Amino acid sequence: MDDRRRASPEAWAEDARLRFEALYERQASWDVPFAQPAIVELAARGLIRGTVLDAGCGSGENALHLAGLGFDVWGVDVAPSAVARARESARRRGLPAARFLVGDALSLEVLGMEFGTVVDSGLFHALTDAEREAYVEALARATRPGGLLHILCFSDRQPGDDGPRRISDAELRTAFVRGWTVRSIEPARFRTNIHGPEGAAAWLATVERTARSRESGDSGG
Ligand SMILES: C[S@@+](CC[C@H](N)C(=O)[O-])C[C@H]1O[C@@H](n2cnc3c(N)ncnc32)[C@H](O)[C@@H]1O
Secondary structure, eight states: OOHHHHHOHHHHHHHHHHHHHHHHHSOOTTOOSSOOHHHHHHHHTTOOOSSEEEETOTTOHHHHHHHHTTOOEEEEESOHHHHHHHHHHHHHHTOTTEEEEEOOTTOGGGGOOOEEEEEEESSGGGSOHHHHHHHHHHHHHHEEEEEEEEEEEEBTTSOSSOSSOOBOHHHHHHHTOSSEEEEEEEEEEEOOSSSTTTOEEEEEEEEEEOSOOGGGTOOOO
16 A cells, blocks of 8 residues: 555545545536446346445435435545535435445445445546555455445546546456456446547446455455
């Protein structure tokens, strides 16, 4: 893990909060007023199970879609203004099963919960390598064995360098080599406000939690 974050996770989370709040103040490129079609399709394919965590939920459209289908959903995001909007949308749409918290997805242990499904639409690709390592460890503690993690992220097939880091199939496989089984990594689209109606080239990775976290004494493998 990155030394700066290890020294002070709170100061690090505050930096992330300021960075993302500033992006939400201008119209953030990812902040579309509908659930990502790739996430909608996951639910239609029966790949959402149990209580759901939406990590880096933003203004909550994915979580709200899943709550509308009857799932209990917890959305966590470091940006308070996005969480406030998500809560307001849940209230207006009459979806009490969608709950939203301001929090750091790299410190999920504070929730004290285990989830059957974790959805990540755009968080993994927003993290540095060191943050990603801490995030995968946090996910391991928060996902029950047999639980599914779905990551929708920009792919290295997306030309140009506008927007977030591009992620390769190999990077996804490397991140989940211990304690997880990669079920599939499929080409998908990530809808944004700037990449036209088709959206940007993305990967939709589905990874299954296969072992308890290293902290519980398991070798994770
Ligand atoms: C690309 S946006 C995607 C938002 C939302 N999932 C969507 O699809 O619209 C990434 C989100 O991750 C949040 N984020 C970044 N770092 C975070 C962290 N450490 N913990 C929780 N949320 C974080 C940002 O505030 C932002 O809302």
